[in-house]
Each structure stands twice: as C-alpha cells, then as structure tokens.
Amino acid sequence: MANWRYLCAMSLLLLPLSLQQSPSQASDTLTANQQLSGNQKLISQDGNFALGFFQPAVEGLNGKWYIGIWYNKIPVQTVVWVANREKPISDPASSNLIISDDGNLVLLENHSKSQTWSTNIKNNTRVTSTVAMLLDTGNLVVTYDSNTSIALWQSFDDLTNTWLPGNKLSRNKTTGVAKRMISWRDRSDPAPGMFSLELDPNGSSQYVLLWNNSVLYWASGNWTGNSFSGVPELSTTNSGYTFQFVDNDEETYFTYTAKNDALRFLRNFVDVSGLSQASVWIEASQAWNTFFTQPKFKCSVYGMCGENSICSENDASSCSCLKGFIENNPNNWELDDHTSGCRRHVPLKCGNNGSVNTEQDKFYLIGSVKLPDNAHSTDAANVHACELTCLNNCSCIAYAHNGTCLVWYNHLMNMRDNFGGSSDSIFIRLAASELPNSGTKKWWIAVIIIGGLIIVPGSFGVTILYFSHRRGRRISGMNQGDGSLISFKYRDLQFITRNFSERLGAGSFGSVFRGVLPNTTVVAVKKLEGLHQGDKQFRAEVSTIGSIHHINLIRLLGFCSEGAKRLLVYECMPNGSLDKHLFGSSSTTLSWKIRYQIAVGIAKALAYLHEECRDCIIHCDIKPQNILLDASFVPKVADFGLAKLLGRDFSRVLTSMRGTVGYLAPEWISGGAITTKADVFSYGMMLFEIISGKRNLEHTDSRMETFFPVLAARKLLQGEVMTLLGKELMNGVPERELERACKVACWCVQYDDSSRPTMGEIVKVLEGVIDVEMPPIPRYLEAIAECSESRILFP
Ligand SMILES: *[C@@H]1O[C@H](CO)[C@@H](O)[C@H](O)[C@H]1NC(C)=O
Numbered sequence: 001m002a003n004w005r006y007l008c009a010m011s012l013l014l015l016p017l018s019l020q021q022s023p024s025q026a027s028d029t030l031t032a033n034q035q036l037s038g039n040q041k042l043i044s045q046d047g048n049f050a051l052g053f054f055q056p057a058v059e060g061l062n063g064k065w066y067i068g069i070w071y072n073k074i075p076v077q078t079v080v081w082v083a084n085r086e087k088p089i090s091d092p093a094s095s096n097l098i099i100s101d102d103g104n105l106v107l108l109e110n111h112s113k114s115q116t117w118s119t120n121i122k123n124n125t126r127v128t129s130t131v132a133m134l135l136d137t138g139n140l141v142v143t144y145d146s147n148t149s150i151a152l153w154q155s156f157d158d159l160t161n162t163w164l165p166g167n168k169l170s171r172n173k174t175t176g177v178a179k180r181m182i183s184w185r186d187r188s189d190p191a192p193g194m195f196s197l198e199l200d201p202n203g204s205s206q207y208v209l210l211w212n213n214s215v216l217y218w219a220s221g222n223w224t225g226n227s228f229s230g231v232p233e234l235s236t237t238n239s240g241y242t243f244q245f246v247d248n249d250e251e252t253y254f255t256y257t258a259k260n261d262a263l264r265f266l267r268n269f270v271d272v273s274g275l276s277q278a279s280v281w282i283e284a285s286q287a288w289n290t291f292f293t294q295p296k297f298k299c300s301v302y303g304m305c306g307e308n309s310i311c312s313e314n315d316a317s318s319c320s321c322l323k324g325f326i327e328n329n330p331n332n333w334e335l336d337d338h339t340s341g342c343r344r345h346v347p348l349k350c351g352n353n354g355s356v357n358t359e360q361d362k363f364y365l366i367g368s369v370k371l372p373d374n375a376h377s378t379d380a381a382n383v384h385a386c387e388l389t390c391l392n393n394c395s396c397i398a399y400a401h402n403g404t405c406l407v408w409y410n411h412l413m414n415m416r417d418n419f420g421g422s423s424d425s426i427f428i429r430l431a432a433s434e435l436p437n438s439g440t441k442k443w444w445i446a447v448i449i450i451g452g453l454i455i456v457p458g459s460f461g462v463t464i465l466y467f468s469h470r471r472g473r474r475i476s477g478m479n480q481g482d483g484s485l486i487s488f489k490y491r492d493l494q495f496i497t498r499n500f501s502e503r504l505g506a507g508s509f510g511s512v513f514r515g516v517l518p519n520t521t522v523v524a525v526k527k528l529e530g531l532h533q534g535d536k537q538f539r540a541e542v543s544t545i546g547s548i549h550h551i552n553l554i555r556l557l558g559f560c561s562e563g564a565k566r567l568l569v570y571e572c573m574p575n576g577s578l579d580k581h582l583f584g585s586s587s588t589t590l591s592w593k594i595r596y597q598i599a600v601g602i603a604k605a606l607a608y609l610h611e612e613c614r615d616c617i618i619h620c621d622i623k624p625q626n627i628l629l630d631a632s633f634v635p636k637v638a639d640f641g642l643a644k645l646l647g648r649d650f651s652r653v654l655t656s657m658r659g660t661v662g663y664l665a666p667e668w669i670s671g672g673a674i675t676t677k678a679d680v681f682s683y684g685m686m687l688f689e690i691i692s693g694k695r696n697l698e699h700t701d702s703r704m705e706t707f708f709p710v711l712a713a714r715k716l717l718q719g720e721v722m723t724l725l726g727k728e729l730m731n732g733v734p735e736r737e738l739e740r741a742c743k744v745a746c747w748c749v750q751y752d753d754s755s756r757p758t759m760g761e762i763v764k765v766l767e768g769v770i771d772v773e774m775p776p777i778p779r780y781l782e783a784i785a786e787c788s789e790s791r792i793l794f795p
Pocket residue numbers: 090109110113114
C-alpha cells in the first residue's frame with residue numbers, strides 16, 4: 001500500500017516535469033533544467049558541505065522538512081543555513097528546488113503547486129545560464145555560467161543563526177543594512193527566535209547581542225586594533241584563528257578564518273539560549289568543542305530563563321521555576337533551552353469570585369535577589385500598604401519594598417539569585433493552597449500518611465515484578481555480549497532514586513543521584529544535560545560505551561531515553577571519588593602504596609581507551625572528580641565516552657580558572673588539534689596531585705616556587721625528590737617510585753604534545769618495565785605560575 005502510494009507520487013512528479021533532471025550524483029551545481037527533490041543533495045567540491053532537505057534531529061517534529069546546508073562529513077547533524085526557516089514543508093518527495101522561469105532559486109511544494117521560498121532576485125534576464133552552486137566555504141551562490149565571482153544572490157548574505165569562516169559580518173554604510181544572525185526559536189524549530197547578533201547599528205566598532213531586536217544585553221566593546229575590548233580571547237594573535245575587522249568608506253565588517261586545516265570545521269552561532277558561541281569539530285573525539293561563549297555570565301542574557309523563573313550562575317542548570325510555578329515546555333528545558341519560562345501551578349483565587357469563604361492569595365518571600373525588570377513604583381507608605389496595593393489588583397503578581405513600594409504585573413522577567421551580594425527581597429503572589437500553615441494542612445498530612453501506607457508497598461511490589469520480568473530480557477538492538485544494557489523507563493528511575501532526592505554530585509555533564517535497584521544493587525544515575533541528539537544516535541553511542549569493559553573503567557549498567565530525557569545508570573563505588581580522599585577533610589590519608597596503585601590503574605584504563613578499544617576514545621575530562629574508588633581503592637575512571645555524546649564547553653574556563661590551567665591541556669584553549677595527548681596532559685597534572693596528596697593550586701601563593709608541578713620538576717633535576725613531601729607523607733615511600741612518578745608527570749605536562757609519552761608508555765614506566773630520561777622543566781606551566789595574576793592563557 002505504502003509502496004503503491006509512493007510510486008503514484010513519483011509518476012505524478014515526473015509527468016509535468018519530464019524535462020527536469022536531477023543533478024548527477026555528488027554534484028555541487030544545480031542548473032536551470034535540473035531539480036532537487038526527496039533525498040537528493042548538492043555536495044560541495046571538497047565534500048565538506050551538503051545542501052538538501054532535512055528535519056531537525058531533535059525528536060517530536062516529524063513531518064516538518066526544510067531546505068538547508070549542513071556539514072556532510074560530520075555525524076552529528078549540524079545545520080549552518082536554512083532557506084524556508086518559517087515555512088516547513090511536509091513532504092520532500094513532492095517538493096523540489098529549481099531555478100524558476102524568472103531566474104530565481106525557488107522551493108516548490110505539493111507537485112509544484114505552491115511556492116514556499118525564493119531568492120527574490122529582480123530582473124534576471126539570463127535564466128538559462130543561471131545556476132546555483134554550493135561552494136567549499138559552505139556558501140550557496142546563484143550565478144551565471146558557474147562564475148563564482150558574480151553573486152546574484154548568496155546564502156552568506158542571508159544568515160540564519162550561523163556565521164561561517166570567510167563570511168563577512170558586515171554593515172553597508174550606504175544603505176545602513178547589516179547582516180544579522182538570528183537564533184532558532186528552539187532546538188527543533190529553525191524559525192527566527194528572540195536573540196540576534198550584528199554590528200552595532202549605531203555605527204561604533206563593536207558588535208552586539210539583542211533581544212527582540214531591541215534590548216541590548218551584551219556588547220563586544222570597540223575594536224582596539226587586534227581584538228574587541230571586551231573579548232580579548234578573539235585576538236589577532238590567537239594561535240588558531242585569524243580575525244580581521246575592517247572599516248572603510250563603503251562598509252564595516254568583521255571576519256575570521258582558521259589558520260590550520262585541523263580547525264576547518266569552525267562555526268560561530270547564536271544559540272537558542274541567547275549565547276553567542278563558537279565551536280570547532282574535533283575529529284579525534286568526534287564532538288564539537290565550544291571554545292568561546294559570550295556573555296560569560298549566562299544570567300545576563302535577556303530572558304534566558306523565560307518568565308516566572310530565577311537565574312543563578314551555577315555550572316549545571318542555571319534556571320529554575322519560582323516556587324508555585326512549573327516549566328512551560330519541559331522538553332525544551334531538558335534541551336538546555338529555558339526561554340519558554342514557567343507558568344503558575346495553581347491559579348490565583350483573585351478574579352475568581354468563588355464563595356465568600358475562599359481564602360485570599362498569599363505571598364511567598366524570596367531573599368537576596370536582583371529584582372525583576374519592569375517594576376512599577378506606587379506610593380504605598382509601608383510594607384503592609386504595599387502588600388494591600390498588590391492584593392487589590394488581580395494583575396499584580398509580586399511586590400517589594402526597599403523604601404519605595406514596587407509592584408509587578410502579569411509576569412516576572414530577569415530575576416537573579418544571589419546577585420553580587422544583592423540584599424533585595426521580593427514577595428511572590430501564590431494561591432493560598434501552595435503555601436504551608438493554611439488550615440487544611442493537617443488534613444492533607446493525614447491523607448498522605450494513610451495513602452502512603454497503602455500505595456507505597458503496592459507500587460514497590462509492582463516494580464519488583466516488573467524488574468524481575470525484564471531481568472532476563474535482552475533489549476533488541478543493544479549489544480548482546482556479556483554486558484547487555486538495561487533500557488530503563490523514566491518512571492523506574494524516578495522510583496529507584498526516590499524522585500532524584502539524593503544527589504551524589506554534579507559534574508560538567510549533569511547531576512548524579514543515588515538509586516537502589518530492587519535487587520538491592522546500589523547505582524549512580526546520571527541525568528545528562530545539554531544533550532541535543534536524537535534517540536537513535538544516543539542509543540548507538542550508549543551501546544558503544546556499554547560494550548567497553550576494563551577493570552579500571554566504571555561499568556555502565558543501563559540507560560533511559562524518553563522524549564528529551566537522557567539518563568545513564570552506572571555501578572556505584574563505595575569509596576566515592578578520588579578528590580574527596582586527596583583534598584577532603586577526611587582524616588585518613590591514602591598511603592603511598594594505594595596512591596601508586598591508583599596512578600597505575602588510571603594509566604591502564606586510559607591506555608585501554610586510547611590504544612586498545614576498537615575506536616580510540618579520548619576521555620577529555622580527566623580529573624580527580626572523575627576517578628572513583630571501589631571498596632579496596634581500585635580506581636575506576638568515570639564519564640568516558642561522554643565527550644563524544646555531549647561535546648565539550650571549555651569557553652567558561654577562562655573566567656573560572658583565574659590564570660591557572662587546572663587539568664586542561666593548552667591545545668583546548670589555543671584551539672589546537674585535540675589528540676589522546678590532551679588526556680596525557682590532564683593525567684600528568686592529576687598525577688602531581690596524587691604524588692603530593694594535595695591540590696597543585698593549594699601550594700600556590702604569590703611566589704611561583706610553590707606551584708607544585710614546577711617545584712617537582714626542579715627538585716627532580718637537582719636530584720632532591722625526597723625533599724618534596726612532608727615528613728608524614730614520606731614515610732615508606734621508595735625513592736625509585738617517587739622519582740619515576742615525578743618524571744612521568746613532568747613529561748606529561750610538556751606544552752608540545754609530541755613530547756608527551758603515550759599512556760601505554762606511562763604504564764610501562766610506572767611499572768618499572770622501562771626507564772625514561774630526565775624531563776625538561778615544563779616551561780608552559782612555569783610561565784603560567786609566573787603570571788597567575790594576569791588573565792593570559794593564549795600562549
Ligand atoms: C496540495 O494541492 C492540493 C490541490 O491543489 C490541495 O488540495 C492541497 O491542500 C495542497 N496541499 C498543500 C500542503 O499545499
């Protein structure tokens with residue numbers, strides 16, 4: 001039946017257009033007698049970009065198709081331009097892209113019955129020689145006779161949310177027209193959203209981010225000659241990229257290119273969350289690495305958290321709904337897009353006449369906040385009068401009294417938590433039933449207790465049945481080897497974690513919660529945040545991670561992929577993470593023997609990931625927080641493979657590190673190519689901490705001699721390693737092992753990644769199988785220690 005319908009559609013399509021052919025396979029040009037339809041594509045000559053019909057990878061939007069340009073060689077769908085942003089089509093097979101009779105590139109829908117999009121070229125008389133070409137830069141050009149120096153129209157002038165290398169972000173001084181990037185509405189909808197970026201319309205030499213094309217929430221600062229004053233990291237002296245700002249009589253523009261071929265997949269875009277970001281595709285980790293984000297303080301994005309919410313500058317989730325409000329669009333919230341904001345959970349009584357006995361609305365106090373925008377001041381004399389003023393107007397939803405009485409109507413925008421030690425307080429209006437100490441409270445408690453006695457054991461029994469039912473079952477499509485993964489329902493995970501009540505920690509990929517399976521196995525449930533990929537791809541990646549087994553790698557037990565929710569279930573380690581033992585206040589210091597065992601174990605795990613797995617895996621985030629310890633202190637590396645799932649965002653590192661590198665290899669920040677040697681660098685920095693039992697940073701005061709890695713390198717050269725550690729730590733430390741460990745660590749943290757050893761070599765050295773030369777002082781770290789007060793980091 002389906003086949004028949006398809007054939008029918010095909011013949012209808014072919015009849016009226018019998019003169020039009022499809023471009024030959026992998027062509028970069030569409031000529032006047034050709035058409036593009038269904039899954040046909042134009043591919044740029046170098047094969048890097050493709051143009052064709054696509055659907056946004058985020059699920060829930062089946063049946064909406066767009067014409068767009070994306071990276072042809074990158075497995076994560078990354079769209080850089082969209083033609084029909086606001087007018088999706090429903091069926092690519094009955095739609096086509098052609099050069100029309102008036103010489104425009106047009107998108108026709110429904111067997112050419114309606115025109116959905118056009119390039120709007122005026123007065124093109126040379127229709128038969130008009131062609132559309134997809135260039136190696138990712139630019140789609142409409143021109144004559146394939147002469148790319150004439151552009152009747154080009155996608156580089158019609159930016160969507162992405163600005164590619166080589167394109168000019170320009171403003172024409174004659175017409176005043178500026179090229180503007182506008183964010184997608186949400187991750188599944190390319191229609192124009194609220195955030196845009198362009199050169200300052202007032203004519204200064206800076207570029208700005210605007211909300212609703214009117215509210216300015218960030219400006220780059222003027223061009224100083226080699227960077228914008230507010231963005232020193234985008235400087236012309238940066239090692240990886242070239243930036244150029246030109247201001248002549250005709251136009252002002254800003255442009256950039258990559259200096260190095262490994263960085264050719266580079267893009268600058270306005271994210272749906274309102275951030276201006278730049279990222280580069282890292283071949284080795286198969287992920288986008290975001291190396292630039294502005295504003296650095298996310299909460300300064302206008303409307304970042306939408307209405308009725310509060311923004312805080314935390315690492316993990318920055319937005320939360322106010323008490324009494326719930327997320328307007330939970331799916332978007334899961335995808336790290338909070339702009340849809342929150343709505344009231346229980347309607348206010350005000351305005352609903354109700355009965356005379358109805359309780360009035362109440363107010364809920366939130367302290368130390370930055371007050372929301374658009375306050376109206378009234379002349380109420382004191383707090384009490386202010387409250388009454390608000391109560392008497394049903395549109396009033398909050399008030400504050402800081403000397404004057406301020407009230408807010410309809411919704412609250414841009415409220416911030418703990419903002420610069422702010423001491424303002426605000427009272428939020430809620431239905432009385434949302435707040436405690438109403439008369440009905442005791443009654444509710446009774447119901448909950450009685451209900452709980454009946455319901456909880458019941459549901460527990462059901463769940464046990466449920467789990468034992470599926471225990472033997474293999475999930476089809478997942479690996480069938482010894483470690484088959486369990487595909488959990490979100491409901492199950494809510495249950496086993498007691499609704500995510502016991503948080504074990506929060507990392508760069510999301511929060512981790514303790515859970516107990518019905519067979520009493522304790523597990524760690526990780527709620528992934530900021531994941532923008534579809535179910536199928538997620539399952540494929542998880543299946544790969546699940547098939548990797550090594551005594552020093554944490555074991556993945558299962559996962560959940562439901563709507564936009566993505567969770568991973570791991571075995572739980574009784575001794576927690578390494579950082580707690582090294583830096584925590586716990587009285588038991590790990591013995592040298594155990595510390596050495598940990599160092600060797602981690603090296604073995606990384607050697608396995610780098611050299612022995614089928615696909616080389618770069619961990620990308622080696623640090624003590626990601627090393628877990630089992631009951632006998634055998635180390636287990638956690639979070640491997642996640643960089644590939646999630647990409648990395650190191651762009652905020654610059655502000656948070658305050659001049660020290662932490663565990664990050666310099667190539668992450670300078671934009672160099674990332675290889676397994678980036679993990680080696682991180683391992684080296686961590687090894688110094690394992691050796692000293694303290695943070696590298698803790699040793700740093702104003703004098704550089706106290707930066708442990710540099711100190712260790714010097715002592716090593718002077719043959720005085722035994723003086724490195726305090727007396728209590730020195731006890732029973734064999735000099736041979738200490739010297740070996742210090743040598744390895746120093747080699748690992750060399751600036752030039754080719755000087756660093758491989759993890760396989762490190763294992764051999766630590767085990768005493770091979771020896772290694774005396775390392776040079778790590779000059780990069782020395783330089784950093786010297787200017788730890790300045791905000792460099794672009795060596
Ligand atoms: C396609 O064309 C038919 C006939 O003109 C019309 O009834 C139908 O609504 C069209 N569908 C779309 C999606 O435009």
